[in-house]
Amino acid sequence: MENSMKRSVRRALAVMLIAVTAAGSLAGCGKGSTKTEQKVLTDVSFPLEETATLSFITSASPTSTQDPNERTIFKRLQEKTNVEIDWTCFVSDQFADKKNLALSKKDSLPDGLFNAGMSTYDLLRYAKQGVIIPVEELIDQYMPNLKKVLDENPDYRKMITAADGHIYSFPWLEQLGSGKEAIQAIADIPWINKTWLDELGLEVPTTTDELVEVLKAFRDSSPEGRNDVIPMSFMINKGGEDPGFLLGAFGYGDPGDHVVVTSDKEVVYANVQEGYKEGIEWFHTLQQENLIDPEAFTQDWAAYVAKGKSGRYGMFFTWDSGNIVSNQDDYIALPALAGPDGTVNAPRQSGSATSGVDIGRCVLTSACENLELAAKWIDLMYEPIQSVQNNWGTYGEEGKFNIFELKEDGTLAHMDLGTESPVEVREAQAVGGPLAILDSYYGTVTTCPDDAQWRLDILHETYVKDMKEEYVYPVAFMSQEDAELVTQYETEIRKYAEQKKAEWILNGGVDEEWDAYLEKMEGLGLSKFLEIKQKYLDAYFAE
Structure with missing residues (x-):
C-alpha cells in the first residue's frame, strides 16, 4: 500500500x-523578479x-x-x-x-x-x-x-x-x-477600572443597573482628579473591541460572527433575537447619558490605544488589557452581568471549542x-x-x-x-x-506564556461558570456551492445588522424599526443562511 x-x-x-x-x-512574485x-x-x-x-x-x-x-x-x-x-x-x-x-x-x-x-x-x-x-x-x-x-x-x-x-x-x-476553558472562548472581555472603583467607594457591578450607576460615577466624580474621563469606550463591530459581551445580560449576547448554537443544537442569529433588541435599547440609554465614548463608532486602533495609554478609560473591551492601557494593574475583568430579568450569560465565540x-x-x-x-x-x-x-x-x-x-x-x-x-x-x-x-508542548517544549496563563485563569475563575450555552458553532468545511451561498448571504446580512447596531446605539429607534429590520434581514437571505449552517452543524454532531 x-x-x-x-x-x-x-x-x-x-x-x-x-x-x-x-x-x-512563469514570472515570479517578489521584488519584481522573474521566476527562472x-x-x-x-x-x-x-x-x-x-x-x-x-x-x-x-x-x-x-x-x-x-x-x-x-x-x-x-x-x-x-x-x-x-x-x-x-x-x-x-x-x-x-x-x-x-x-x-x-x-x-x-x-x-x-x-x-x-x-x-x-x-x-x-x-x-x-x-x-x-x-x-x-x-x-x-x-x-x-x-x-x-x-x-x-x-x-x-x-x-x-x-x-x-x-x-x-x-x-x-x-x-x-x-x-x-471547550469552555479554551483561551479563545471569549474575545471581547470587558475591563473595568478597579482603582477608580476603590477610590469612589464602589463595588464591582453585578447587574446592568449597577453598571450604569458606576459609569455615571466615573463621569461625574473626576477620579484621580481627571477631567477627561471616558466612562466606557469600544470599537463598534470590531471583534474583540466590540461591546457585544454585555448583551449576554439580555439573552444570547452578540459574539463576533453573530452566530449562536442553542442548548438544543439549533443555529440562531443573535442580532434578530428579542433579547438583543432589549440590549440595544439599554446601550442607547448609555449613549443618551453620555456614558459612551462619542468616538466609539468611528475610531481606529491607534486612537483607541492612545486614549487607553493616557489612562482615560473607566471601562473598555479587548482581548488583553495590556494591549490598550499602560496601567494594566488598575483594571480587572468585569464578570458577566445580570440583566433586568436576572439573565446572566457569558457569550462564547464560534469555533473556540477546539x-x-x-x-x-x-x-x-x-x-x-x-x-x-x-x-x-x-x-x-x-x-x-x-x-x-x-x-x-x-x-x-x-x-x-x-x-x-x-x-x-x-x-x-x-x-x-x-x-x-x-x-x-x-x-x-x-x-x-x-x-x-499542542497542549502537550507546555512543560516539554516551552512554557505557557504568562499572559496566556493569566487569561486562562481569568476565564476559569470569572467566566466559565456563566457560559450558559453548551455548544458553539464548530469549524466546518462546506462544499463550494454552500460556501459560496453562505458567503453571499452572510456578507449582506452582517453588513446590514452591524450598520443598524451602530445606528441604534447612537441614535435610537430599534423598537420602532424592529419589524422592518427583521423583514429586511429575511429578504437578505437569513433563513437560507441559517439552513445551510444548520446542515453542517447536524453533520458535525452526527459523526
Missing part, C-alpha cells in the same frame, strides 16, 4: 510538472548542497519590518536549510486586496502564500480556478511533522478536508485549553515546480520548537527584547513581558504562518 501511495504521488507530481512546463516560463527555471529536487534533505529558492507572499504589521529575511527566525531557517525565500510582503491592513490582485495574475504566481488568510470559500474558489493545488499527498509523503499532528488529532484532519476529499492548505493550530484553528493559513500555487522542496520546507514549521517560535517570537537577539530564553535542555522559556505590550513585542519577532502548538 505504501509503494502504491508513493507511485500515486509521483504520478500526480509528474502530471503537475508537465502542465507547468507546457505553460512556459530551477532544477526540480527529489530526495530532499536539509541543508541542501546547493542553494535553492522558493517564492512566497506574506504579510507583516506596519509597525514591524517589511522584509521577512531580516527576521532572526527566517535567517536561522535559511542557514538550516540553504533555501532562500523570495518574499513579497504586504502590510497587514492592505493584505487582502494586495493578495487578491497578486493571485489574479496567473502568469506571475509565487510558489505559495505563507500567511494566506484564506477562508474555506477562498480555498475552494482558488482551487477551482487552478490557482492553488491540493496538498494531502504531499502531507502524507513529505511532511512527517504535520502528518503526526493530524494522525494524533483526527478532528484537525477532518476540519481541513474539503467535501471533495482534498486538503488545499496547511493550517495554523494553537491549543490553549479546550482552541485556535485557521484552516487557510498557507497554500501552494500551481506555479510551484519544486513541490517536494516546498512541502519539506513548510513541514519544518511544524517541528514543535519551530512552531513555538513562529507563533510567539524567538531568543538570542542582541540589544532587543526577546520573547524566549533558550534553556540548557533545549526548551524555550517565556521571558517576563514586563510593561511591554504583548502584541507589539510578538509582532517584532514572530512570523506566523503554518504551525501547530
